[in-house]
Amino acid sequence: MEFCPTCGNMLLYELPYLDRPARFFCFACPYVCNIHNRVKIKRKQRLVKKEIEPIISPDDMKNAPKTEATCPYCGHGEAAFKEFQTRSADEPATLFYRCLNEKCQKQWRED
Incomplete structure (x- = not known):
């Protein structure tokens, strides 16, 4: 869920059309945020499990x-x-x- 930085209303989703990318837009003000499909994974980080302490030692x-x-x-x-x-x-x-x-x-x- 995204919110408009100008007026605070929840942004609506608009599907891509012809050469225009998908975007979020505000119904109350002229704010528009284009969505680009450029997702980059910089690095993978392994999760380390914490050691579980016994309730009663x-x-x-x-x-x-x-x-x-x-x-x-x-x-x-x-x-x-x-x-x-x-x-x-x-x-x-x-x-x-x-x-x-x-x-x-x-x-x-x-x-």
């Missing part, structure tokens, strides 16, 4: 209380847990668990 779970919870990944029966308020105050808190099995160490949550 392993250091947070070292001193966390333990409970009897079955790990959905390995079936181990004990996990450390931490409770966070992830939504608004009138919603219940979210429980984050970390498996205490040395080989697993996976995290899951319960809403």
Whole structure:
């Protein structure tokens, strides 16, 4: 959407006709902006993904209380847990668990 720099109205699109290029024009004032098909890509830039920080780091779970919870990944029966308020105050808190099995160490949550 383009707007007229003179009066601020939304510009209308007009199709090309004979040797005249396509253009935007203002219906309220004489402003006209020709559209040329000269698009140049100067360079391509690769996007770099940011590293995602874990919600609960392993250091947070070292001193966390333990409970009897079955790990959905390995079936181990004990996990450390931490409770966070992830939504608004009138919603219940979210429980984050970390498996205490040395080989697993996976995290899951319960809403």
